[in-house]
Amino acid sequence: MANDSTANERGRTGAPVRSAIVQLLSHMRDGKEIREYLNRFSQVDQERFAVVKVGGAVIEEQLEPLSAALAFLQTVGLAPIVVHGGGPQLDAALGEAGIETVRKKGLRVTPPEAIPVIRETLTDLNVRLVQAIRDQGGRAASIPSGVFEAELIDEAELGRVGEPSRIRLDLVHAAAKAGQAPILACLGDTSDGTMVNINADAAVRALVHELQPYKVIFLTGTGALLDETGAPISAINLTTDYDALMASDWVSGGMRLKMEEIKRLLDDLPLSSSVSITRPDALTKELFTHAGAGTLVRRGENILE
Numbered sequence: 001m002a003n004d005s006t007a008n009e010r011g012r013t014g015a016p017v018r019s020a021i022v023q024l025l026s027h028m029r030d031g032k033e034i035r036e037y038l039n040r041f042s043q044v045d046q047e048r049f050a051v052v053k054v055g056g057a058v059i060e061e062q063l064e065p066l067s068a069a070l071a072f073l074q075t076v077g078l079a080p081i082v083v084h085g086g087g088p089q090l091d092a093a094l095g096e097a098g099i100e101t102v103r104k105k106g107l108r109v110t111p112p113e114a115i116p117v118i119r120e121t122l123t124d125l126n127v128r129l130v131q132a133i134r135d136q137g138g139r140a141a142s143i144p145s146g147v148f149e150a151e152l153i154d155e156a157e158l159g160r161v162g163e164p165s166r167i168r169l170d171l172v173h174a175a176a177k178a179g180q181a182p183i184l185a186c187l188g189d190t191s192d193g194t195m196v197n198i199n200a201d202a203a204v205r206a207l208v209h210e211l212q213p214y215k216v217i218f219l220t221g222t223g224a225l226l227d228e229t230g231a232p233i234s235a236i237n238l239t240t241d242y243d244a245l246m247a248s249d250w251v252s253g254g255m256r257l258k259m260e261e262i263k264r265l266l267d268d269l270p271l272s273s274s275v276s277i278t279r280p281d282a283l284t285k286e287l288f289t290h291a292g293a294g295t296l297v298r299r300g301e302n303i304l305e
């Protein structure tokens with residue numbers, strides 16, 4: 001009986017990973033492309049392969065394709081570091097606790113009484129993602145806190161919101177050594193151990209600065225940056241495109257912030273690094289084909305290393 005249910009579970013949960021493989025193969029003209037990328041991604045130290053940012057909404061709405069894509073990368077020996085947010089889940093949990101959500105300068109104002117709610121919500125979400133990856137046959141380590149040391153930005157104005165000041169990689173190294181994908185939430189602590197809330201973009205920025213990864217990947221619902229007609233932009237070269245994009249009136253609001261954030265990340269990375277914006281179910285195609293699926297942003301000319 002117990003054996004049966006284990007077998008069933010394996011059969012059922014392996015399916016999304018298989019479909020990720022089938023989907024990938026269907027986009028390839030031949031095996032050369034995938035082999036080329038696989039070699040390239042395998043050559044870098046695996047802790048420097050990729051930092052993947054996942055928003056809370058993607059975990060909510062696309063948990064299965066997300067965990068299948070991450071488990072698939074493991075089966076081919078690639079070990080990205082995942083940082084997740086939890087915006088919608090935090091709004092809901094804080095609302096339930098009677099704590100109003102206020103944002104200032106794009107940051108979540110965090111009164112001390114919000115901290116226990118934030119800790120519990122992000123830890124739950126973190127464990128949910130880790131469990132989903134394991135259900136797909138992947139190995140993942142839950143690291144909700146202990147990585148980001150932070151300083152309070154402005155306690156009077158923002159409450160317990162921190163800006164990362166130091167990255168502690170011990171837990172990340174330990175997970176990587178054990179062959180597990182490190183799954184990080186954005187709970188930080190000050191040098192004297194006070195827990196603080198860290199904005200997910202700030203956490204990604206600090207981690208990217210520390211690790212200097214080959215790829216930074218944003219997994220979003222839309223899965224691309226969109227042009228003025230709403231069509232996905234396949235590639236952006238900051239050297240030639242950034243000024244014109246920022247000068248055009250259709251690049252506004254969220255898109256403008258995203259462009260600024262990506263430029264900030266790439267300015268801090270070697271020219272060979274790139275940023276991809278894609279969807280969980282398109283991640284393998286984005287990574288292993290020339291054409292990709294989503295938006296690829298580079299700082300300079302295409303450099304073949």
Ligand code: ARG
Nearest residue numbers: 234286287289292294295296
């Ligand atoms: N597979 C390559 C990479 O991940 C190229 C991706 C191209 N993607 C695109 N949206 N144009 O770096």
